[in-house]
Amino acid sequence: MADYKFDTLSLHAGQSPDARFGSRAVPIHQTTSYVFDSTEHAAALFNMEVGGHIYSRLTNPTVAVLEQRLAALDGGVAAIATASGMSALFVTVLALCSAGDHIVSSSQMYGANINLFEHTLKRYGIETSFVPPNDPTAIAEAIRPNTKMVFGEVIGNPGMDIMDVPAVAKITQAAGIPLVIDATFNTPWMVKPIELGANVVIHSLTKWMGGHGIALGGAVIDGGNFDWGQNDKFPMLTTPHFGYQGAILWEEFGPAALSVRIRTEGMMNVGPCMSPQNAFYILQGLETLGLRMEKHMSNTVAMLEFLVGHEQIAWVKHPSLPDHPDHDTAMRLMPKGQGSIIACGIKGGRDAGRAFIESVQLASHLANVGDAKTLVIHPGSTTHSHLTSEAMASAGLTDDLIRISVGLEDQKDIIDDFKQALRTAGKLTSTQAKGSGA
Amino acid sequence: MKLTLNNVEIFASTGGRDFNPSSGPVVLFVHGSGQSHLGFMLQHRFFANRGFQCITPDMPGHGLSKGEALTTVEAMADWYAQFMQALGIPKAILVGHSMGGLIELELASRCPDLITKAAFISTALAIPVNDALINLAATKESAAIAAMMDWGHGTAGHIHDHTMPGTSHMLYGSRLMAGNAPGTLHKDLVACNAYANGPTAAQSVTCPTLTVVCGQDRMTPRKTGLALQAALGGELVEIAQSGHMSITEHPFDVNKALRAFF
Numbered sequence: 001m002a003d004y005k006f007d008t009l010s011l012h013a014g015q016s017p018d019a020r021f022g023s024r025a026v027p028i029h030q031t032t033s034y035v036f037d038s039t040e041h042a043a044a045l046f047n048m049e050v051g052g053h054i055y056s057r058l059t060n061p062t063v064a065v066l067e068q069r070l071a072a073l074d075g076g077v078a079a080i081a082t083a084s085g086m087s088a089l090f091v092t093v094l095a096l097c098s099a100g101d102h103i104v105s106s107s108q109m110y111g112a113n114i115n116l117f118e119h120t121l122k123r124y125g126i127e128t129s130f131v132p133p134n135d136p137t138a139i140a141e142a143i144r145p146n147t148k149m150v151f152g153e154v155i156g157n158p159g160m161d162i163m164d165v166p167a168v169a170k171i172t173q174a175a176g177i178p179l180v181i182d183a184t185f186n187t188p189w190m191v192k193p194i195e196l197g198a199n200v201v202i203h204s205l206t207k208w209m210g211g212h213g214i215a216l217g218g219a220v221i222d223g224g225n226f227d228w229g230q231n232d233k234f235p236m237l238t239t240p241h242f243g244y245q246g247a248i249l250w251e252e253f254g255p256a257a258l259s260v261r262i263r264t265e266g267m268m269n270v271g272p273c274m275s276p277q278n279a280f281y282i283l284q285g286l287e288t289l290g291l292r293m294e295k296h297m298s299n300t301v302a303m304l305e306f307l308v309g310h311e312q313i314a315w316v317k318h319p320s321l322p323d324h325p326d327h328d329t330a331m332r333l334m335p336k337g338q339g340s341i342i343a344c345g346i347k348g349g350r351d352a353g354r355a356f357i358e359s360v361q362l363a364s365h366l367a368n369v370g371d372a373k374t375l376v377i378h379p380g381s382t383t384h385s386h387l388t389s390e391a392m393a394s395a396g397l398t399d400d401l402i403r404i405s406v407g408l409e410d411q412k413d414i415i416d417d418f419k420q421a422l423r424t425a426g427k428l429t430s431t432q433a434k435g436s437g438a
Numbered sequence: 439m440k441l442t443l444n445n446v447e448i449f450a451s452t453g454g455r456d457f458n459p460s461s462g463p464v465v466l467f468v469h470g471s472g473q474s475h476l477g478f479m480l481q482h483r484f485f486a487n488r489g490f491q492c493i494t495p496d497m498p499g500h501g502l503s504k505g506e507a508l509t510t511v512e513a514m515a516d517w518y519a520q521f522m523q524a525l526g527i528p529k530a531i532l533v534g535h536s537m538g539g540l541i542e543l544e545l546a547s548r549c550p551d552l553i554t555k556a557a558f559i560s561t562a563l564a565i566p567v568n569d570a571l572i573n574l575a576a577t578k579e580s581a582a583i584a585a586m587m588d589w590g591h592g593t594a595g596h597i598h599d600h601t602m603p604g605t606s607h608m609l610y611g612s613r614l615m616a617g618n619a620p621g622t623l624h625k626d627l628v629a630c631n632a633y634a635n636g637p638t639a640a641q642s643v644t645c646p647t648l649t650v651v652c653g654q655d656r657m658t659p660r661k662t663g664l665a666l667q668a669a670l671g672g673e674l675v676e677i678a679q680s681g682h683m684s685i686t687e688h689p690f691d692v693n694k695a696l697r698a699f700f
Contacts, residue, residue, distance in 0.1 A: 003588045003608075004596060013598045047454075049484040050690065051601030059603035067604035077610040224613035229502070247454050251502065252483075254476040255613035256605060263604070 006073065006189065007290040014068030028280045029061040047245065048260075058267055062276035066283050070209075070219050073188045073286075074201050077224030078259035080267065081217060081274040081282075085184060085204025086112055088218030089151075091266025092180060092200060095236055095258060097148045099125030104142045106133035106152035108159045109182070117151075133163040134326050140171045148233060149178050149200075154193060155185035155330075155339050157369075158379075158403055160319055162326035165333065169197025176231045184208075184370070185341060189293040190334045194223040200258065205282050207370025208340075211292050215281035217274050220262055224255030236261055243268060292372065295408045297337030302411040303404065303418075307344050312352075312422040314345035314400060340407075341369060345400035346425055350389075353378040353400050355428045359421035362413060363404075374407035374414050443517075443524050449502035450495035450521075451475040453486025457493055459527045463554070463700070466527070467494040468518065470536030470561075471626035472586065472615040474501025477535065480601070480689035481696065490700070493530075495521055499619040507618075507625040511537070511633040515544035522552055531700060533557045535685055536658065537630045539666070540565060544635060547642035557648040557696055560655055560682050562662035563636035563669060567627045575624040582623060583615045592654030592681030594688070607686055640669040647672030648699040650692060652680040673699060 004012065015026050034053045036042035044050045053059045063081050070079040082088040093116075097103065105117050107130035117128035131138040133152045143150070150172050152163040165181060172179040178199035183191070187208045193201050203209055205217035228237040228250045237257045240246035243264045249257040267273060285292075300318070307316045319330035319338040330338045346352045356378070357365050363374040367382070380399045389399050407414070439450050439457060450457075465485055467478040475482070475494040486492040497514060498505030508514050518541060522530060532553050534542035539561025546553050575582035587595075587608040594600070595607040615623060647670045651663030660676075667674045675695040680688040 003584070009598070016594060016597060016599045044484065044487070047483065047487055048602075049487055050480065050693075051603065053603065061603075064603035065599075068598045068600060068606060071604065071606040071609060072598040075609060076606070077613050078605045080604055224610060225616075227617070245454060251449070251451065252454060253479065254474070254501070254617065255610055259604065 009069065009072045010289050011287050013072035014065040026062060026065045026280060026283050028276050030276055031060075032056050056276065057271050057273045058263060060273075060276050060279070063274050063279040066274070066279040066286075067219070069283065069286055070203070070221060073289075074183075074221040075188075075192050075194045075223070076201065076221035077255045078222045080220045080222075080259055080262050081205070081279060082219060083272040083274055084216050085182070085202060085206065085218035086116065087272030088202045088204075088220045089113065089116065089182070091262050091270065091272065092202060092220050093121065093126070093149070094266050094270065095261045096178065096234065097121075097126050098236075100146060101126050102144050102147045103128040104139055104147055104150045105130055106156060106161075106163065107131055108133055108156040108161045109153050110157045113182070132161065134161045134329070136164060136167045136171060139168055143171070143175050143177070147175070147177055149180050151180045151182070153182040153185060154191060154333065155319065155341070157185060157341075158343065158397070160317060160324070160339070160341060160343065162319055162329045162333065164329045165193050165196040165198055172199075173197070176233060178226045185339050186334060187289060187293060189290055190337055190339070194221070194225065196333065199223045199226040206368070208293065208296070209289065210282040210285035211289070211370065211372050212281065212285050213368060213371040213373070215278040217278050217282050220259070222256060222259035226258075228257055236265075292408060293337065296340035296406060299408065299411050299414065300337070300340045300342065300406045303342060303406050303414065306415045306418065307342065310422065312347050312426045314347045317343040340405060342404040342406060344402050344404065345398060346402055346422070348400070348425060348428060350380040350399040352425045352428055353402055354381040356402060356421050356425040357381065359424035360417055361420070362409065362417035369405040371405065372408045374409060375405040377403050379403065441524060443521060446498050446505035447503065448495055448498070448521070449475070450493050451482055453482035453492040453494070455486040455492070457491055457525075459491055459525060462489050462491045464491045464493065464527050464530040465700070466518070466522065466530040466532050467492070468532060468534035468538035468541050469494070469497070469500065470538045471630055472500075472583070472618060472623040473535070474614060474618065476501065476614050477685055478533075479686070481533065481685060481693060484693050485696070485700070488697075493525065493527070499622040499625070501617065505619075507622040508629070509625050510629050511540045511544055512635070514541045514629070515548055518545050519549050519552060528552075529554050531555045531557070533559065533696065534561060535559045536561055536682065537565060537626060540630065540633050540636060543639040543643065544633075546645065547635075547639035550642065550644055553645050555646045555648075555699065556643065557650070557699055558666060558670070559650040559692060560652055560658055560663070560684050561666065562658040563640060563666050564633065565630045565658055567631040572624065572627050572631060575627050579620070579623055580616065583612050586615070586657075587611050589656045590682040592652070592679060592687055594679070595681055595683060600686075601689055607683065611683065611686070637669060640666070643670055646699075648675065648695065649673070650675045650677065650684065650695055652676070652682065652684045653678035654681040655684075657682040
């Protein structure tokens with residue numbers, strides 16, 4: 001017996017082979033509910049005196065394997081799988097914040113996160129201050145007495161700003177509040193935020209963790225490394241819980257108090273549970289996470305070598321490049337690789353970007369990241385096409401921006417595809433230049 | 439609940455129920471080295487909801503209790519006797535795990551009138567601790583905790599297959615131990631290693647006993663558990679698939695054995 005390593009845990013964690021039938025693969029328990037042995041057994045399950053399952057909105061055996069595997073991979077005491085990454089974030093906020101509370105959040109992150117904090121939570125009396133994720137001083141200055149969490153991404157989406165998690169963790173630790181990190185873009189193969197001092201990790205499992213683009217899912221990983229009893233900021237964990245016979249979760253469950261609260265409130269009363277079928281799909285992806293991430297990283301290096309200095313490319317942004325503003329932080333926190341998202345500018349502006357996107361044949365034009373297949377999108381002609389160039393700029397985007405999610409294809413095939421698409425975009429630029437008399 | 443004992447604030451879990459020693463048999467759970475009431479999470483709630491008055495204190499320096507850890511098993515046994523007196527518990531069923539079993543042996547020999555029955559789970563007559571681990575606990579506690587989590591768990595723990603859905607045994611256990619006051623684990627291991635009165639104390643135990651022995655236990659191996667049972671007499675239950683942390687790895691089996699014994 002040994003303390004199993006990452007690739008072993010990716011394959012085995014959370015599952016003992018099925019005792020009755022010997023199934024080696026994780027069985028899909030496609031059931032809503034579970035037969036009790038007796039009324040005593042039922043009461044014991046409802047009272048959390050014994051482990052087991054009652055109803056699949058709360059727990060499910062297939063989903064539990066995924067949760068335990070995620071906890072093992074990220075170094076958390078427990079995990080809760082949810083229907084999506086957004087619902088994972090929401091149930092975390094629900095467990096930590098109430099009306100009148102305040103959040104400090106990264107200003108450069110996924111748009112739905114921004115909308116949740118800026119608009120939805122505000123309607124329920126929770127305010128958010130947005131600060132640059134790579135400015136620990138600004139984060140410290142934004143914390144108020146009623147701040148209940150600091151939130152950010154290790155690698156920001158879409159700008160790829162890097163949060164110095166250990167530096168921010170020192171700030172949140174001193175302030176007596178948890179650091180919640182969305183680790184979707186890095187996965188635990190690249191970096192484990194809990195080991196760097198974060199207290200809670202959020203994942204969209206839809207991306208690299210699943211890796212196949214066939215199942216939506218999210219997760220909250222409870223680091224179990226925050227002393228909820230150190231102050232009176234978190235009454236949901238340190239005073240009697242309405243949903244659990246008045247138990248004080250911090251006293252009853254200690255390091256797992258937050259995850260118990262999420263399960264007995266967020267999952268129970270809101271209900272964004274993951275289906276067992278999706279848990280099974282994501283487990284298949286996790287089995288090869290280490291192998292896939294290595295290939296994502298090597299393909300990204302090859303793609304960067306191709307793009308940097310290409311005559312049709314105006315600029316390239318990736319944390320591994322020395323001119324990235326957070327390069328040093330990225331290399332320190334993520335020495336195995338700095339992610340497989342590349343942003344670059346196509347010479348010729350919005351029209352050239354559109355021409356490039358319409359010319360790729362192997363890469364897929366869609367609004368997702370972290371698939372095994374290479375994905376591209378041109379925000380100027382899709383997600384942000386309604387914006388003027390000035391409005392795009394204020395959102396940190398440019399007309400010529402192309403976002404690439406580098407996949408697992410043979411390097412030469414992806415690069416050949418980009419070569420021909422850039423040639424097409426280049427011809428358009430050349431024609432435009434002639435038409436304008438330049 | 440919280441109480442003050444020897445001028446130290448002490449926390450004791452009551453398994454989620456009000457504690458009244460006069461309204462039912464009292465079960466006093468005694469935790470092991472670097473542990474706290476949380477190690478018995480799946481026992482004290484279970485029995486508190488089955489008519490038992492359960493009480494699981496955190497020793498000084500452990501869990502949610504304040505103060506500094508005690509330095510000998512003998513002092514720990516005296517502390518539990520004082521704790522029972524402070525709460526007005528005339529007699530109790532004792533359940534000790536690991537070092538808690540040594541404390542239980544010592545308490546049973548010193549104050550036999552306090553104990554009606556005694557269950558010994560994953561423990562032995564003596565628990566020698568190697569110098570490397572003791573030194574590691576003094577110099578790099580996190581590494582000592584990691585080593586103990588590794589050695590302390592069997593197959594289920596290492597594969598993170600917990601009966602409480604979504605939970606990891608080893609990572610939960612690590613955080614539990616890291617939550618103690620600095621230096622606590624080192625003091626516990628030194629106390630454990632130094633305790634030599636087990637064989638003598640066992641001869642003084644007159645109450646009914648249960649010894650639970652685990653097949654994958656690398657900290658108090660099966661043969662040492664069997665030696666304890668041979669010294670005590672009483673009932674024996676073996677859990678072949680469990681490591682040392684049987685109370686969290688195989689709670690159904692442990693609770694079944696305890697329920698039959700109580």
